[in-house]
Amino acid sequence: MNYFLTEEQQMIKELAARIADEKIAPVAIEYDIEGKFPHDIIKYLADSDLCGVYIEEKYGGLGGGVFEMALVVEELSRACGGIALAFAGTGLGTFPIILFGSEEQKQKYLPDIAAGKKLAAFGLTEANAGSDAAGIQTTAVLDGDHYVLNGTKQWITNGGEADVYTVIACTNREKGARGFSAFIVEKGTPGFSFGKKEDKMGIRASSTRELIFENCRIPKENLLAREGMGFIVAMKTLDRTRPGVAAQALGIATGALNAALKYSRERIQFNQPISSFQAVQHMLADMAIQIEAARALVYQTCRHIDSGAKNISKESAMAKVFASDTAMKVTIDAVQILGGYGYMKEYPVEKMMRDAKITQIYEGTNQIQRNVIALELIKELSSK
């Protein structure tokens, strides 16, 4: 399908594809088994100028948007959804600065992120604040020229590996969703430490850890936007990064289809490749249909967002739901086509099935996305 990418987008996609095929695919299983964080792959991305594809040129990026970020995430995820997450998770941690940072904050943080010298992470989730993002217990109290942070963030992607953390904390409990604020916290700040690395089902090359704040004093200049804007910072960020999760799912699904297709041509049963059996052909056809439909939705959603459209929550949620549900179905079918081999760790598809699962869960479960979509539909109808 021709998606009419610009020359620059095509170049970005090809560069990312080359890194995926040459650098990621050969190590994906090893990094998964060992839970190895892909600093070396970030270096390759940096050498190709890809770390800042979604960052403005004046801060050292390539000046693209959500679409360019998605193109990179998709290609990397074709080879490994976990390794791709070091890049995608940095996008999630960086978007609050892109959207709400002051000029000084942008100048201070974005160039190093664009150059791949620093990774970022986003701290919203807590033990009792997952789908209910407003359930946050972490507090930030202004004390002179500093905010003092106390609390624990849970399951933070790039935790411990990132240098820059955008963190949502409560500054006024009485104000409900308007009582949260967003902060930039640097690794190494006294009172800021990390919990143990989580042992996960999939995306095992990615680091997932707690962020622990114990009387952590951060300069008040590290407040993003204004006090009380934290919930909006989080929601507007997620509206722009959920298509990145969709792109990750799309990449994983594409990798799984490619593996299943290849295997179906090589595997001989009843004296013929299993690709000659209609039962297998129909599975492959359904996988391809779903992937292409997901790609069309994800790409168009990214373009819609990058056009500066005001209403993007519903579209972003739709892309995330559709692509992640597709990735789950496609990877399960890929395992089925590979049969016993599909269940073995020497073959890539069992890992893809494990990696796909998280895309239905993080950055808002698919149940929450459906709530967002339904509420937007109802809102649109009542405003007519």
Ligand code: COS
């Ligand atoms: N953009 C801008 N503003 C938004 C918004 C969005 N996408 N979504 C909500 N808001 C605003 C609302 O307009 C409301 O503003 P007012 O205070 O002016 O009325 C405020 O934020 C609170 O919104 P709402 O009442 O809808 O909040 P809820 O507590 O009901 O939560 C959901 C809404 C469920 C959508 C939110 O909690 C959510 O996204 N949860 C999932 C969180 C998530 O993705 N977790 C994963 C962690 S990151 S890996």
